[in-house]
Amino acid sequence: MSIDIERWAQYLDDAVQRRSEVEAITKHQDLGLEHAYAIQEAGLELRVGRGERIVGAKLGLTSKAKQKQMNVDEPCYGWLTDAMQLPLEAPAQLDQLIHARSEPELVFRMKADLAGPGVTAHDVLDATAAVCGGLEVIDSRYEAFKFTLADVVADNTSAARFVLGNRRIGPDDQDLALLGCLFEVDGEIAATATGAALLGHPAEAVAQLANHLGRRGRKIEAGWTILAGGLCSAVHLHPGTHVIATYAHLGSVGLRAEGERR
Ligand code: OOG
Ligand code: MG
Numbered sequence: 001m002s003i004d005i006e007r008w009a010q011y012l013d014d015a016v017q018r019r020s021e022v023e024a025i026t027k028h029q030d031l032g033l034e035h036a037y038a039i040q041e042a043g044l045e046l047r048v049g050r051g052e053r054i055v056g057a058k059l060g061l062t063s064k065a066k067q068k069q070m071n072v073d074e075p076c077y078g079w080l081t082d083a084m085q086l087p088l089e090a091p092a093q094l095d096q097l098i099h100a101r102s103e104p105e106l107v108f109r110m111k112a113d114l115a116g117p118g119v120t121a122h123d124v125l126d127a128t129a130a131v132c133g134g135l136e137v138i139d140s141r142y143e144a145f146k147f148t149l150a151d152v153v154a155d156n157t158s159a160a161r162f163v164l165g166n167r168r169i170g171p172d173d174q175d176l177a178l179l180g181c182l183f184e185v186d187g188e189i190a191a192t193a194t195g196a197a198l199l200g201h202p203a204e205a206v207a208q209l210a211n212h213l214g215r216r217g218r219k220i221e222a223g224w225t226i227l228a229g230g231l232c233s234a235v236h237l238h239p240g241t242h243v244i245a246t247y248a249h250l251g252s253v254g255l256r257a258e259g260e261r262r
Contacts, residue, residue, distance in 0.1 A: 003035045009042035012155050015141035019098050024142045024151045036153035037216065043156055044079050052081035055225055056110075057213070058136070060157035061149075062205045062229030063197040066103070069233040072149045075205070077212045078157030080225060086163045088253070092137050092237060095259035097160055100139045100237040102255060103230030104183045104245035106176065106195055106202045107134040107164055110224045116214020121203035124210065127220070128203075130168035131176060133247035135255050136227055137161035138234055162227060167251035177201045180248040181231050186241060191232035202228040237261075 008025055015022045025031050025039075048054070060066070060076045067073045086092065094100060111129035139160035142151060152158060177196040184190060198205045205228045210220050220226065235243060237257035244254040 003029070003031065005035065005038045005042050008039045008154060009046060012039070012141050013043055013046045015098070019096065021098050021143045022141055024147050025154055026148050026151050031150040031154065033150055033153060036150040039154035040078065040156050043154075047081055047083070052083045054079060055082050055085065056080040056227075057209055057220065057224065058157060058159055058227035059205050059209055059229040060152065062199050063193070063231055065191070065193070065197065065232045066230045066234070070147075070152070072147070072152065074149055075199070075208060075229065076149060076153050076157050077209050078159045080159060080162060080227065084159060084161050086161050086255070088163060088166055090163070091256045091258040092161055093259045094237060094239060094257050094261045097137070097139045098141065099145060099261065100137050100160060100257070101145070101234035102135055102137050102237055102243045103234035104181050104232065105134045105136045105162070105227040105230060106179070106198065107132050108202070108206055108226040108228060109168070110220055110222055110226065112222050113219050114210040115219035116211030119207045119210035119214070121201055121207050124203040124206040125171040128171035131171055131250070132168045133165040133181070133245055133250035133253050134227060135163050135243060135245055135253050136230065137237065137255070163253060163255055164225065165247070165251055165253040169249055171203070174249050176203060179250070182246045183232055184244045184246070185235050190235055193231040197231050198228050205229055
């Protein structure tokens with residue numbers, strides 16, 4: 001069956017614009033990963049056409065906790081644009097989103113290009129300017145936040161918003177596999193994890209992103225921000241929900257949800 005890449009990209013982009021969920025693409029037709037990434041790229045072009053700028057990339061489903069929560073057992077890769085970044089302390093506006101969730105992320109700030117294939121975790125650390133803590137707001141465009149790997153890839157891995165902490169360390173200042181995160185929701189501990197939750201080491205996750213981009217004729221670029229993947233299960237954002245991720249050596253990043261969910 002032929003796949004209309006542009007049509008599916010528009011379908012998902014419309015869902016973002018209307019803030020309304022849509023049926024998973026795989027409810028309509030079979031979708032392979034190559035086509036799913038092509039839809040993702042076409043969606044990126046729609047954003048860039050509206051004036052958004054690529055500022056980095058993200059990994060999804062790099063931790064067992066996330067894979068289990070979403071019932072998908074392979075990592076995936078998506079794009080970050082400037083329009084997705086929230087300033088520190090700014091609220092997540094739920095009326096701009098469909099059914100947002102949030103999760104803590106370790107974040108790499110890159111100082112050099114990295115082109116796959118063959119990129120290792122060691123290469124990633126060499127190309128990293130700094131590491132900071134962050135939070136991601138994900139907002140699947142699919143009904144009930146349910147999808148297959150191909151669906152979520154087409155949907156830019158549910159990317160919606162992200163916020164970066166302002167405390168940074170050098171990539172070799174600490175063992176990032178042992179770097180701890182405490183994730184609290186409305187004052188209750190929701191989860192704890194260390195960097196090793198991300199494919200054994202967060203730099204290993206970023207290496208996989210570089211190799212993925214290399215296969216697609218792209219590379220990680222100097223200046224980019226990379227989210228290495230949620231360290232634990234994401235939590236629902238309701239009006240007034242306050243999430244705080246506190247990282248060893250990286251301080252805390254908090255986010256409050258405001259406005260009505262649809
Ligand atoms: C897919 C995106 C996953 C992560 O960090 O694992 C993701 C989803 O859970 O909707 O961003
Ligand atoms: Mg994430």
